[in-house]
Amino acid sequence: MGLKGFAEGGIASIIAGASTHPLDLIKVRMQLQAPPPTYPLPTTLDVPPPPRVGPLSIGLRIIQSEGANALFSGVSATMLRQTLYSTTRMGLYDVLKHKWTDPATNNMPLGRKIVAGLIAGAVGAAVGNPADVAMVRMQADGRLPVEQRRNYKSVVDALGQMSKQEGVASLWRGSGLTVNRAMIVTASQLATYDQAKEMILEKGLMNDGIGTHVMASFAAGFVASVASNPIDVIKTRVMNMKAEPGVEPPYKGALDCAKKTVRAEGPMALYKGFIPTISRQGPFTVVLFVTLEQVRKLLKDF
Numbered sequence: 001m002g003l004k005g006f007a008e009g010g011i012a013s014i015i016a017g018a019s020t021h022p023l024d025l026i027k028v029r030m031q032l033q034a035p036p037p038t039y040p041l042p043t044t045l046d047v048p049p050p051p052r053v054g055p056l057s058i059g060l061r062i063i064q065s066e067g068a069n070a071l072f073s074g075v076s077a078t079m080l081r082q083t084l085y086s087t088t089r090m091g092l093y094d095v096l097k098h099k100w101t102d103p104a105t106n107n108m109p110l111g112r113k114i115v116a117g118l119i120a121g122a123v124g125a126a127v128g129n130p131a132d133v134a135m136v137r138m139q140a141d142g143r144l145p146v147e148q149r150r151n152y153k154s155v156v157d158a159l160g161q162m163s164k165q166e167g168v169a170s171l172w173r174g175s176g177l178t179v180n181r182a183m184i185v186t187a188s189q190l191a192t193y194d195q196a197k198e199m200i201l202e203k204g205l206m207n208d209g210i211g212t213h214v215m216a217s218f219a220a221g222f223v224a225s226v227a228s229n230p231i232d233v234i235k236t237r238v239m240n241m242k243a244e245p246g247v248e249p250p251y252k253g254a255l256d257c258a259k260k261t262v263r264a265e266g267p268m269a270l271y272k273g274f275i276p277t278i279s280r281q282g283p284f285t286v287v288l289f290v291t292l293e294q295v296r297k298l299l300k301d302f
Helices: 004-019 021-031 056-065 068-072 075-100 110-143 153-167 168-170 174-202 211-242 254-265 267-271 273-297
Strands: none
Touching: 004 021, 004 075, 004 273, 021 056, 021 068, 021 075, 021 110, 021 211, 056 068, 056 110, 056 273, 068 267, 075 110, 075 153, 075 174, 110 153, 110 168, 110 174, 110 211, 153 211, 174 211, 174 273, 211 254, 211 267, 211 273, 254 267
16 A cells, blocks of 8 residues: 555545535634624623524625635645645555454454544644644635735745744644544544445445445545534634734633633534535545545556
């Protein structure tokens, strides 16, 4: 296997990430709706909360106010993120899978799949965090007032400006959250896909073709969405907050962000953006694994 597994995973991830980018952008905009204020609110006033806008409305609003091209804001960061993060996690998982597969059954036990996913996700996230921060900021920029926008020209410009204005450490802001989310996503997504595919084939429900790959992919996408959405909401808010000299940031860290979010908006705020998450995670996972299986066939002789 070696480098071939990394190449196969990277190609599939870049195609999947670029093709589902608009859904990811809408998800980020939804997760950033009505963040908790940084000042105490008066408790005597009966002020209704701001209305929450659904994914379709957000998508239409983006097109109307920013243009259709805005749906691909930050796509360069997405592609860099997939190149760094997903190439690493997919390739490393493949290496561990071949190392830990039981030669007698030619299958890897579920527990080992989960451990392999946790390890691969952690390493991939650490490598890809700078691109992840840039991607979140570029996707969220259009929702800010014109005078407050960062207006990054590209992912390279975003990384350069962050390093210059906020220090190199800002490229790893929220890295703990990114690593935790990636561990959960990779373990649930890859382990579920492999387990579902094995079950379908063992029970003779389908042949090893696109139908099997699509069914296993949908199962993997759903499990990954349910498991990762809460930490994804917190990660998005922490990464997007603006650090200014002499001004206390809205959140002191991930735990503080989680507490403020739940206190101000209720526990279900941690599942804010779940519909676009599952709407994106489903197609993304299908494109990812169907493409991966086809790329493996093309490269099997290399």
